Amino acid sequence: MDRIHVTVRARPLSPEDAKTSLWRISGNSIFIPNHSSIFEFDQVFDENGKTSQIYETRTKDIVAAAVSGFNGTVFAYGQTNSGKTHTMRGSKAEPGVIPRAVQDLFEILQQDVDREFLLRMSYMEIYNEEINDLLAPEHRKLQIHENIERGIYVAGLREEIVTSSEQVLNLMEFGESHRHIGETNMNLYSSRSHTIFRMIIESRDRNEDESTGSSCDAVRVSVLNLVDLAGSERAAKTGAEGVRLKEGSHINKSLMTLGTVIKKLSECVESQGGHVPYRDSKLTRILQPALGGNANTAIICNITLAQIHTDETKSSLQFASRALRVTNCAQINEIMTDAALLKRQKKEIEELRAKLTGFRSEHLEEEILSLRNTLLQSELERERIALELEEKKKTQGEWEKRLHDQAKRIENLSSMVLFSNRDESVKYTKKEKRRGTWCPGNLSQVHLKDVHSSIHTDVSTSEPIQPKLEMGPLVPFNELIDKDFNVDDSCKNEEDTKGDANNDHNLPNPRALLLVTNRKRDSSWKKRLSMEDNEYLQQQSEYDSLRESEAILVIKRLQEQINVLEMEKLSSQQNLDTVYDLATEQNVSAREKIEELNNELIKAQEAAQVANEQLISSQTDENVDFIASVSMGIEDVMSEVQNSKEAVQSVILMIDDATKSFSTLCHILLGFKTSIFQDSAGQKLIFNNCQKLNSCLTQTISELENQKILLDSQLSNIQKLLEESKLDAQSSHNSLLERLEQQELENQELISYIQTLEKEVACLTSSSVAKEKETLRKDLEKAKTRMKETESKLKIAMQEKTKLEGEKASAEREIKRLHGQNSRLERDISKRDSLAGKSSKMFDTQRPKDLAVSLSTKSWKFLHLNRKQESLRWKKKYQPR
Ligand SMILES: Nc1ncnc2c1ncn2[C@@H]1O[C@H](COP(=O)(O)OP(=O)(O)OP(=O)(O)O)[C@@H](O)[C@H]1O
Numbered sequence: 023m024d025r026i027h028v029t030v031r032a033r034p035l036s037p038e039d040a041k042t043s044l045w046r047i048s049g050n051s052i053f054i055p056n057h058s059s060i061f062e063f064d065q066v067f068d069e070n071g072k073t074s075q076i077y078e079t080r081t082k083d084i085v086a087a088a089v090s091g092f093n094g095t096v097f098a099y100g101q102t103n104s105g106k107t108h109t110m111r112g113s114k115a116e117p118g119v120i121p122r123a124v125q126d127l128f129e130i131l132q133q134d135v136d137r138e139f140l141l142r143m144s145y146m147e148i149y150n151e152e153i154n155d156l157l158a159p160e161h162r163k164l165q166i167h168e169n170i171e172r173g174i175y176v177a178g179l180r181e182e183i184v185t186s187s188e189q190v191l192n193l194m195e196f197g198e199s200h201r202h203i204g205e206t207n208m209n210l211y212s213s214r215s216h217t218i219f220r221m222i223i224e225s226r227d228r229n230e231d232e233s234t235g236s237s238c239d240a241v242r243v244s245v246l247n248l249v250d251l252a253g254s255e256r257a258a259k260t261g262a263e264g265v266r267l268k269e270g271s272h273i274n275k276s277l278m279t280l281g282t283v284i285k286k287l288s289e290c291v292e293s294q295g296g297h298v299p300y301r302d303s304k305l306t307r308i309l310q311p312a313l314g315g316n317a318n319t320a321i322i323c324n325i326t327l328a329q330i331h332t333d334e335t336k337s338s339l340q341f342a343s344r345a346l347r348v349t350n351c352a353q354i355n356e357i358m359t360d361a362a363l364l365k366r367q368k369k370e371i372e373e374l375r376a377k378l379t380g381f382r383s384e385h386l387e388e389e390i391l392s393l394r395n396t397l398l399q400s401e402l403e404r405e406r407i408a409l410e411l412e413e414k415k416k417t418q419g420e421w422e423k424r425l426h427d428q429a430k431r432i433e434n435l436s437s438m439v440l441f442s443n444r445d446e447s448v449k450y451t452k453k454e455k456r457r458g459t460w461c462p463g464n465l466s467q468v469h470l471k472d473v474h475s476s477i478h479t480d481v482s483t484s485e486p487i488q489p490k491l492e493m494g495p496l497v498p499f500n501e502l503i504d505k506d507f508n509v510d511d512s513c514k515n516e517e518d519t520k521g522d523a524n525n526d527h528n529l530p531n532p533r534a535l536l537l538v539t540n541r542k543r544d545s546s547w548k549k550r551l552s553m554e555d556n557e558y559l560q561q562q563s564e565y566d567s568l569r570e571s572e573a574i575l576v577i578k579r580l581q582e583q584i585n586v587l588e589m590e591k592l593s594s595q596q597n598l599d600t601v602y603d604l605a606t607e608q609n610v611s612a613r614e615k616i617e618e619l620n621n622e623l624i625k626a627q628e629a630a631q632v633a634n635e636q637l638i639s640s641q642t643d644e645n646v647d648f649i650a651s652v653s654m655g656i657e658d659v660m661s662e663v664q665n666s667k668e669a670v671q672s673v674i675l676m677i678d679d680a681t682k683s684f685s686t687l688c689h690i691l692l693g694f695k696t697s698i699f700q701d702s703a704g705q706k707l708i709f710n711n712c713q714k715l716n717s718c719l720t721q722t723i724s725e726l727e728n729q730k731i732l733l734d735s736q737l738s739n740i741q742k743l744l745e746e747s748k749l750d751a752q753s754s755h756n757s758l759l760e761r762l763e764q765q766e767l768e769n770q771e772l773i774s775y776i777q778t779l780e781k782e783v784a785c786l787t788s789s790s791v792a793k794e795k796e797t798l799r800k801d802l803e804k805a806k807t808r809m810k811e812t813e814s815k816l817k818i819a820m821q822e823k824t825k826l827e828g829e830k831a832s833a834e835r836e837i838k839r840l841h842g843q844n845s846r847l848e849r850d851i852s853k854r855d856s857l858a859g860k861s862s863k864m865f866d867t868q869r870p871k872d873l874a875v876s877l878s879t880k881s882w883k884f885l886h887l888n889r890k891q892e893s894l895r896w897k898k899k900y901q902p903r
Pocket residue numbers: 032033034069100101102103104105106107108109209211212213214251252253254324
């Protein structure tokens with residue numbers, strides 16, 4: 023894809039116009055100062071720009087590309103009198119783009135020794151929307167046609183074979199003489215038509231021809247159009263009337279269509295499926311391949327910077343700006359003959375055959391290599407999965423061990439709780455019994471004994487409790503507490519204990535599990551998965567689901583046990599509270615009893631005092647025995663009191679002991695309570711960990727399932743692709759085989775054909791045929807010599823023709839001159855006739871007769887020349903090329 027190249031050329035201005043001009047040129051941009059629009063182009067030349075520079079800018083390359091087989095078009099666009107013809111045709115002093123291109127073209131052709139060329143030229147004009155042949159002026163109102171072989175072409179347009187630049191320029195001169203040029207107010211020699219100078223370049227490879235001895239190579243055909251457009255004009259400025267006005271309207275109309283086509287192409291209307299009105303004018307129709315088609319195109323936009331033409335210049339520059347956005351797609355135009363096609367196909371088949379043999383081995387090697395890779399990858403993957411499985415198993419074993427320990431601990435705890443409950447119930451029943459026997463009130467021997475015995479019973483019943491509590495469940499309980507604290511610590515320091523496989527209290531680290539899952543997400547291993555791995559994954563997922571259900575069961579069991587423990591904890595709390603209440607009550611009642619006993623003792627002491635006093639006051643013999651008995655009684659009472667004091671003392675001691683044992687019991691119970699609390703916290707932690715583990719496992723399982731689904735789909739896709747590629751390979755293999763077979767068949771046919779030809783040739787070796795062959799050869803030689811003669815004659819005739827054409831032109835000029843002379847003479851004669859008398863009339867009329875004779879001789883010569891030229895044309899027409 024290459025866009026249209028645009029060059030702007032400003033014509034020189036008169037000093038007055040130069041002073042008043044608004045336009046400025048800077049680099050490749052042109053603008054009016056303090057005006058919004060700035061126009062930028064590929065190249066901008068001011069009035070000092072030379073045609074040679076303009077030619078070098080782009081046209082030179084287009085000409086070179088045309089020799090290589092690319093179509094090329096260069097056209098000059100601009101308002102009337104802007105210098106289009108000056109640029110394209112030029113003058114002797116400064117040749118234009120066309121003569122330069124022709125000169126260059128022949129130079130390039132001569133340098134290219136590898137190819138042989140056939141050049142043709144045509145020259146046409148579009149005048150008032152009619153196509154006229156400038157090389158054959160009689161060919162007028164030609165029609166445009168289109169077909170696949172030739173594309174768009176003008177039917178009946180003369181195409182002269184040219185061999186030199188001089189010949190081309192002569193023909194161009196000839197064509198120019200037939201071009202419509204008219205005088206307007208703006209231009210003395212204004213082009214009234216668009217002219218298209220066309221070079222058709224055909225070429226083929228010279229080397230190919232020599233080596234094979236047959237002309238079977240592709241022929242390149244390219245067209246080079248050099249167009250001098252008529253300039254847009256305003257009737258008011260040109261002062262056109264009548265014919266000129268009609269011409270002007272046609273020119274403007276066709277230029278408007280050209281503008282529309284360029285606008286549409288610049289807006290990419292065609293690529294969007296829109297309509298581009300190429301057919302609205304003959305100019306755009308003929309130039310269609312050059313406008314957004316298969317050609318290298320350049321526009322030379324001629325402008326005048328005079329102030330009075332500012333609007334026209336602006337519109338020309340706008341057209342050129344739009345053209346900048348139009349892209350073409352030039353490509354080499356080749357015409358293939360049947361032989362060339364066959365040759366090329368043969369070459370292609372050979373290449374394909376070579377490729378096929380290479381492809382087979384390469385393909386197999388590739389396949390083996392890829393299979394090996396897949397195998398290796400799957401093995402690696404399997405190993406990795408096995409390792410992961412082992413790790414998992416380890417973790418699971420550890421976890422199971424831990425669960426087992428936990429269960430054991432729970433069992434211990436529950437047994438301990440049960441044991442403590444049993445102790446409490448025993449104590450409770452004994453206390454009830456003691457309560458029943460307790461009888462405060464009268465101080466008597468029996469009562470004291472009862473009190474003593476009850477106290478002893480209490481002491482005897484309370485005493486065994488203490489050692490039981492101290493020795494029995496306390497040791498494992500403390501251990502358990504320690505262990506629970508360890509569990510907590512291990513949970514807190516997961517990272518520290520991660521590596522320690524022997525740590526029983528180490529819970530599986532959820533982060534580690536997540537790491538495993540993340541690693542499984544690695545895309546590389548997805549590709550490597552095989553069927554075996556899939557099965558393994560399935561087993562793995564089943565195993566994981568089993569493990570999950572087991573874990574759930576364990577968690578449930580743990581939950582139940584926790585609930586039981588909670589219940590037990592509550593009941594033991596209640597028991598503890600009742601025991602505490604009972605102990606308080608017993609303490610209070612014991613204190614009351616002691617107080618009562620003290621009171622009784624004081625009362626007894628007072629009674630003894632009274633009795634002693636009575637004894638002293640009586641001092642009688644009768645009463646001596648009684649006193650002795652009383653004093654013995656008092657002594658008894660005293661000893662009883664002493665005894666009861668001792669008993670009270672022992673009771674107080676016992677109560678103190680009981681209080682002490684009660685406080686220790688309280689401490690123990692408090693410890694038990696806190697241990698239960700701690701244990702429940704540990705259980706909660708375990709439960710949380712279990713839940714975490716459960717969620718981790720569920721997540722892992724779901725991820726594994728997702729991965730499995732993904733892998734399944736990938737596997738199926740890969741399988742599909744593999745099958746497709748296999749099918750493709752198979753089909754391409756089949757098609758290649760078919761082509762090979764076809765080619766072989768063709769080859770066989772050709773061989774058989776050659777064989778038959780050889781047979782025919784062998785048959786032709788008989789003497790008569792040999793003679794015939796000899797005569798034929800002679801004829802052929804004769805024909806060749808004749809052809810050579812004709813060719814030389816043709817060359818001479820051509821030279822004669824050009825000579826005659828020159829003569830014809832000079833004869834025409836002579837005739838014109840003679841006609842002028844004649845008319846002048848006639849005028850003189852008539853004047854003289856009127857002035858002179860009748861006698862002198864006879865002498866004067868004698869001269870024109872001589873002149874008429876000379877004129878008729880000239881006219882005959884001219885006619886003769888014309889006929890000669892015509893015969894030459896005929897000869898050329900029917901001459902075998
Ligand atoms: N760059 C130039 N240098 C010198 N003279 C020029 C230049 N450009 C144009 N002229 C002169 O201006 C006149 C008009 O030029 P020309 O005929 O080439 O214009 P045009 O655009 O072809 O006009 P039209 O469209 O009417 O045919 C001619 O006499 C030509 O020599």
